[in-house]
Amino acid sequence: MNQPDRDDSVHEFARHLVHGRRPVCGHARVRATGGVELHEHDGQTELFDTSTGAGHRVSRAAAALWAELDGRALREIRPAGEPDTTGGCGVAIDVIELVRRFKALGLVEDLP
Numbered sequence: 693m694n695q696p697d698r699d700d701s702v703h704e705f706a707r708h709l710v711h712g713r714r715p716v717c718g719h720a721r722v723r724a725t726g727g728v729e730l731h732e733h734d735g736q737t738e739l740f741d742t743s744t745g746a747g748h749r750v751s752r753a754a755a756a757l758w759a760e761l762d763g764r765a766l767r768e769i770r771p772a773g774e775p776d777t778t779g780g781c782g783v784a785i786d787v788i789e790l791v792r793r794f795k796a797l798g799l800v801e802d803l804p
Contacts, residue, residue, distance in 0.1 A: 716791045718767035718782040721803040728799050730755055739799055748797055754790055763803050766791065 716722075727742045737755045739748045750758070760769045767782040794800040 716766070716788050716795065718765060720766050720791070721763055722761050722766070722791060722795070722800040723763045723803060724758055724761050725799055725801050730759060741798065744798070746797075748799065757787065757790060758794060758799065761791070761794075761800050 725741075729740045729742060731738045731740050731747075732755075737750055737752050739750055739755065739758060740746070741748075757769070766787065769787075791800065795802075
């Protein structure tokens with residue numbers, strides 16, 4: 693019997709859906725979670741989650757990306773200074789990794 697390859701992207705997509713998460717790729721549509729605020733003071737940039745009281749220090753570039761996450765597909769968002777990528781899913785790997793971190797911290801949420 694044919695078993696799906698564990699590295700198969702379709703299987704990976706399904707695995708994430710089973711756990712209530714969607715994979716982060718160029719088609720992903722995420723937005724900043726309500727109740728998360730951007731604070732800047734003394735040269736520090738922080739994303740503050742008012743529901744948990746947790747603050748997350750981020751770079752200005754990360755904060756700029758977070759502010760752009762408004763429900764558009766990631767491939768439609770080009771952070772300032774980010775070259776237009778054409779490989780893979782059309783989104784730079786560092787942007788995908790940053791959005792994954794935002795998701796893990798509850799700073800962004802998936803849209804259908």
